[in-house]
Amino acid sequence: MVHRVGYAPGVYDLFHIGHLNILRHARSQCDYLVAGVVSDEMAALAKGHRPVIPLPERLEIVRSVRHVDAAFVETVPDKVETWQQVRFDVIFKGDDWRDTEKGRRLEHDFAEVGVEVVYFPYTVHTSSTQLRRALDALVSPQSGALSAP
Numbered sequence: 421m422v423h424r425v426g427y428a429p430g431v432y433d434l435f436h437i438g439h440l441n442i443l444r445h446a447r448s449q450c451d452y453l454v455a456g457v458v459s460d461e462m463a464a465l466a467k468g469h470r471p472v473i474p475l476p477e478r479l480e481i482v483r484s485v486r487h488v489d490a491a492f493v494e495t496v497p498d499k500v501e502t503w504q505q506v507r508f509d510v511i512f513k514g515d516d517w518r519d520t521e522k523g524r525r526l527e528h529d530f531a532e533v534g535v536e537v538v539y540f541p542y543t544v545h546t547s548s549t550q551l552r553r554a555l556d557a558l559v560s561p562q563s564g565a566l567s568a569p
Contacts, residue, residue, distance in 0.1 A: 426450030427508035429494055431463045432478050433471035438514075438542070440485065445540045446512040447487035454506055455482045456494040465497060500529050511535055514542040 428446040432439050432455070447453045457479045464470045471478065475493065483491040494502055499511065511530060517523035518539045527537045 423451040424449075424510065425506075425508040426453045426510045426512060427456055427503070427506055428453060428512040429456035429458060429499070429502070431458045431467070431471055432482050433463070433473050435473075435478070435481050439482075442512060442514065442540055443482075443485050443487045446538075447489075449512075449538060450510060452489045453487060454508060455485070455488045455491045456502060456506070457482050457491055458494045462494060462497060499526060500533065503530070503533060503535060509535060510538055512538050512540060515539040516542040 426446050426449060428442055430439060430442065443453070443455060457475065458466070460470050460475050473481075479491055479493060482488055492502075492506055496502060503511075511526070513523070513526070517526065523537075523539075530537055
């Protein structure tokens with residue numbers, strides 16, 4: 421029996437409905453879903469800051485989502501190098517990558533090894549970046565203490 425293995429990479433920091441949507445949609449398009457949880461170091465390289473939630477906790481949260489069959493810690497920036505370790509048939513990304521330089525590079529690199537790139541709608545009203553900004557706004561810049569409501 422041939423299984424279609426899917427791979428859904430992400431930082432999965434401050435887990436929210438957009439993360440759940442990607443994992444749910446990804447699982448509906450493959451037989452076995454591996455979620456790639458980006459390490460703290462790789463997240464800092466890609467986004468310029470470390471995640472709020474530590475890697476072991478993010479990994480456990482993602483592993484516990486019923487749509488995920490396995491979770492893998494992503495420790496290298498090169499997705500093809502990750503593919504060499506995980507061996508997936510399709511990679512899932514948010515459509516904020518579509519028609520961008522990084523998206524075109526991803527498509528090109530994976531076309532060479534026969535991996536399909538599938539984009540899902542990006543949840544614009546919720547993102548970890550927006551949640552991080554909201555949390556930062558609650559902290560007083562002078563004292564670092566939480567502001568009064």
